[in-house]
Amino acid sequence: MIDVTDPALRVAGLHYAYPDGRAALRGVDLTLAPGERVALLGPNGAGKTTLVLHLNGILHGGGGTVEVSGAPVVPADRAAIAEIRRRVGIVFQDPDDQLFMPTVAEDVAFGPANLGVRGAELDARVDEALAAVGMSEHRDHVPHHLSFGQRRRVAVATVLAMRPEILVLDEPSSNLDPASRRELAEILETLPVTLLMVTHDLPYALELCPRAVILDTGRIVADDATVTLLADRDLMRGHRLELPFGFDPVTAAATRHR
Amino acid sequence: MGAGHAHPLYLDRAGRLHRLAPEVKIAAVLLFTIVVVLTPPTEFAAFGGYLLLLAGVTAAARVPVPWLLKRATIELPFVLLAVVLPFAGHGERVDWLGMSLSIDGLHGAWNIFAKGTLGVLASLLLAATTTMRDLIVGLDRLRVPSVFTQIATFMLRYIDVLADDARRMRIARLSRGYDPRFLWQVKAFAVGVGSLFLRSYERGERVYLAMVSRGYTGRLPVVAGRRAAPREWMVSAALPVASAGIAVAAAVLA
Numbered sequence: 001m002i003d004v005t006d007p008a009l010r011v012a013g014l015h016y017a018y019p020d021g022r023a024a025l026r027g028v029d030l031t032l033a034p035g036e037r038v039a040l041l042g043p044n045g046a047g048k049t050t051l052v053l054h055l056n057g058i059l060h061g062g063g064g065t066v067e068v069s070g071a072p073v074v075p076a077d078r079a080a081i082a083e084i085r086r087r088v089g090i091v092f093q094d095p096d097d098q099l100f101m102p103t104v105a106e107d108v109a110f111g112p113a114n115l116g117v118r119g120a121e122l123d124a125r126v127d128e129a130l131a132a133v134g135m136s137e138h139r140d141h142v143p144h145h146l147s148f149g150q151r152r153r154v155a156v157a158t159v160l161a162m163r164p165e166i167l168v169l170d171e172p173s174s175n176l177d178p179a180s181r182r183e184l185a186e187i188l189e190t191l192p193v194t195l196l197m198v199t200h201d202l203p204y205a206l207e208l209c210p211r212a213v214i215l216d217t218g219r220i221v222a223d224d225a226t227v228t229l230l231a232d233r234d235l236m237r238g239h240r241l242e243l244p245f246g247f248d249p250v251t252a253a254a255t256r257h258r
Numbered sequence: 259m260g261a262g263h264a265h266p267l268y269l270d271r272a273g274r275l276h277r278l279a280p281e282v283k284i285a286a287v288l289l290f291t292i293v294v295v296l297t298p299p300t301e302f303a304a305f306g307g308y309l310l311l312l313a314g315v316t317a318a319a320r321v322p323v324p325w326l327l328k329r330a331t332i333e334l335p336f337v338l339l340a341v342v343l344p345f346a347g348h349g350e351r352v353d354w355l356g357m358s359l360s361i362d363g364l365h366g367a368w369n370i371f372a373k374g375t376l377g378v379l380a381s382l383l384l385a386a387t388t389t390m391r392d393l394i395v396g397l398d399r400l401r402v403p404s405v406f407t408q409i410a411t412f413m414l415r416y417i418d419v420l421a422d423d424a425r426r427m428r429i430a431r432l433s434r435g436y437d438p439r440f441l442w443q444v445k446a447f448a449v450g451v452g453s454l455f456l457r458s459y460e461r462g463e464r465v466y467l468a469m470v471s472r473g474y475t476g477r478l479p480v481v482a483g484r485r486a487a488p489r490e491w492m493v494s495a496a497l498p499v500a501s502a503g504i505a506v507a508a509a510v511l512a
Binding site: 053056058078082085086089090092094096097098099100101102103109110111113114115142143144158159162 | 390391394411412414415416418419461464465467468469470471472473474475478479
């Protein structure tokens with residue numbers, strides 16, 4: 001059973017090489033406390049997506065361990081991996097990849113139905129998840145007819161319907177207009193889950209995540225308060241991370257917590 | 259369910275036929291078509307009876323007749339073929355308006371024209387009263403192998419995405435001065451089709467990854483929803499039963 005003292009996520013010594021032999025992860029250690037919101041930063045090709053796909057056992061076999069609330073991710077154990085995939089909900093970058101069913105409601109029902117939820121309970125899960133992202137009135141719509149921001153929110157709902165303990169978002173703010181970006185932030189802030197957010201959008205990371213880690217060349221090279229990391233110009237420049245023109249993380253953080 | 263999955267042949271009405279479960283409608287149209295095809299072409303009265311039946315269904319479905327006839331023009335290429343038959347046929351011939359026509363050919367032409375028209379009208383009535391999504395649900399409940407219904411489901415979802423991709427690529431080509439007027443300029447188009455295929459293939463992989471992440475194990479969940487009531491089966495059975503009655507009566511009376 002889940003021990004209250006277990007971290008939500010514990011990654012230790014994780015290695016992975018691509019099929020062509022190129023090393024993607026070279027010993028990643030990362031621990032998330034329950035309820036924590038952490039940003040995973042890093043340049044393109046740093047191994048962020050590779051790390052994310054290890055969290056629910058889609059990629060494996062390079063050495064090291066991943067534990068979700070104390071339960072080890074063992075890809076060979078089908079029953080255990082099903083539970084891991086319930087606990088770790090991944091929202092992929094392109095909502096058109098995530099939303100594949102003909103209607104919004106059917107798509108949101110897909111995950112819980114795979115977990116064996118049926119009937120009225122399934123309907124309740126769908127309603128709850130769509131309500132959490134403010135998309136209830138679109139439940140019978142076709143995903144293709146929604147705006148990009150709405151599709152992104154539905155993609156979050158498809159994962160929420162599985163009642164995950166950790167929500168992993170790959171570039172949640174990409175391609176969103178500023179209003180959709182803010183709306184998504186407001187939704188994410190209210191969710192009672194542990195959040196790991198892969199992003200290049202540094203102001204977004206600062207707004208949503210008190211803590212950030214930088215992944216570069218397959219290793220965690222920095223792990224600290226987001227504002228501290230963003231304010232460290234040499235560290236940032238050293239890992240190809242750049243703030244938008246005129247953005248001062250310290251001032252921004254001060255207004256944030258006022 | 260399926261609001262918004264309107265294909266060009268769907269007519270959004272609140273008719274009684276729209277509310278019938280899709281599986282009973284599919285079964286009725288299929289059986290009706292089989293009866294029509296099995297009727298000997300010389301039973302002219304029977305075909306008149308079938309047409310009356312379809313007229314009744316059209317009225318019940320509240321489908322406007324001009325709307326139906328306009329879409330029935332899809333049949334025209336086949337009718338053209340049928341028109342050729344009386345001229346090209348062999349055997350006994352009759353003279354009509356100075357033209358020598360083959361009797362066998364006339365029967366063949368009538369056969370194609372009558373059965374084709376009835377089949378097309380019945381299918382159009384099914385399409386007009388059933389959304390694409392419901393059609394797939396209906397096929398699924400009729401125990402069509404799930405691999406077919408799954409493929410149809412994916413197609414239904416991604417055909418628009420794919421069309422959008424193709425449209426954006428075309429606009430990007432045109433924006434760079436592409437103006438295909440000659441056959442040798444088709445290369446860019448062909449390359450475009452190739453890259454569209456690659457994009458779809460890669461998307462397929464990403465979709466699969468996202469599905470696995472949500473616990474997909476190779477089976478789509480069963481579509482929940484209302485199953486057809488016995489009364490609906492009875493209502494929809496009226497069409498094939500009546501047509502079979504007409505066929506038998508025509509055979510007996512002849």
